[in-house]
Amino acid sequence: MVATPIGNLGDLTTRAREVLGAVDAICAEDTRHTRQLLGALGIERPLLALHEHNEAEMAWKLVERLKAGDRLALVSDAGTPLVSDPGYRLVREVRAAGLKVVPVPGACAAIAALSVAGIPSDRFCFEGFLPAKSSARRERLAALSREPRTLVFYESSHRIEESLADLVAMFGPDREAVLARELTKLFETVLGDTLGGIAEQVAADENQRKGEFVLIVRGCEDDGEAKLLEGQRLYAKLAEHLKPSLAAKLAADISGAPRKALYGGGE
Template sequence: MTITQAGALHVVATPIGNLGDLTVRAREVLASVDAICAEDTRHTRQLLGALGIERPLLALHEHNEADIAWKLVERLKAGESLALVSDAGTPLVSDPGYRLVREVRAAGLRVVPVPGACAAIAALSVAGVPSDRFCFEGFLPAKSGARRERLAELAREPRTLVFYESSHRIEESLADLVAVFGPEREAVLARELTKLFETVLGDTLADLVERVAADENQRKGEFVLVVRGCEDDQEARLIEGQRIYAKLAEHLKPSVAARLAADLSGAPRKALYGG
């Protein structure tokens, strides 16, 4: 079987930490394509160096993707084979690439998946929470107000939720999750997956807040947060009612806002407004 295809874009998953997780097929594809499109060419050059591979690298990131996608399509039309990689894991999962893939497909050219590591799936596989249905949300907004607003929209989601988070926002994001989802919501925090200092902590959101605050090491690295969905229909109605009430109360009398929010959400009016 041919390793690479002329005129095709190969979307290649790379390790999220442990180099041993690179598949044999991925290694062969990276060594065989005419050029590799990389989110950060410096990072990818280090990976290729560790693998003993030398290939031309092309920078493709969120700031230039829309401008150079057509140029890459022209190279594919000319018969070249290209690979697309991100800094780690599966491209397009909270990483650039979808615009290029759309352009390639729109041109009638082949896009070939070369699957492998993905931090979201790795975390979900060890979290021990329902995984038959889940919702990947990527990174939450950086500012607390926007973050809480987004979480309020997700609070009654019945599917398991998967988030990415960075070291400098993990404490604040966990605090906002407690404030919006409640302290007892089951959650698992996976840190530095497949790397030397990998940890997987699980219990409730309140427990995670305490454990991260108590251990400086748990505030370092890259994080995947897996949160169990809302299973209590009554709780879901109350959460939605509170979200709607907060919006309406900005413009209406509290009693009127509570009545409308209760009608829209099914939550008890007295639970929204005690008057």
């Protein structure tokens, strides 16, 4: 399992370079991307496509190659393999066959972002990419709204604005966060603020909507805030089927949030 740079080629370790140059073949999610990387390194090795659509089929074939004595490497498009990328099925099959799996560590965007965020990193929860549709995204965020650990998300340029808007809606605008963009690349930026503040900066600057993103969000520390967020989530769901007053009463009873904060109307 060979970690590759997330941008700056200088971050490839000496060991990783040696391994990539010595194996019999390299498994890659996108062989075109990996071929460019190898070309920049002056390495020529056979490439095998391994992605979410063919991993189950390819795993047993690769195990057979390993049993025959081949040495194989697995890389993702960037960073550490299996972190929000395919590969765990292959690793499981290789280990089940009694064969050795060796990590060759290196760059990882999530860890790189955590290291510069200044947000508690002793306990964190990696969530990868949020769902593409807003309704599913909000549902997932609602489930995470009371999570006390620091949260780490990946996001793409075409969804960053919408995801930030949903985070503000579900976590509140005042939750501390850091948005790291294009880490180790020429236009790297790290925005530290609240979710609301970051959303405003991204909306106001087109350049801040380009590239690849890691979003670090501080966990929920205030039990009152957590109860309110959970109450708001429950109220929104219940109010679709019940009178607002009854929905607010039930949501308050279940979450412990103040009923008046959920619904200000009379009985």
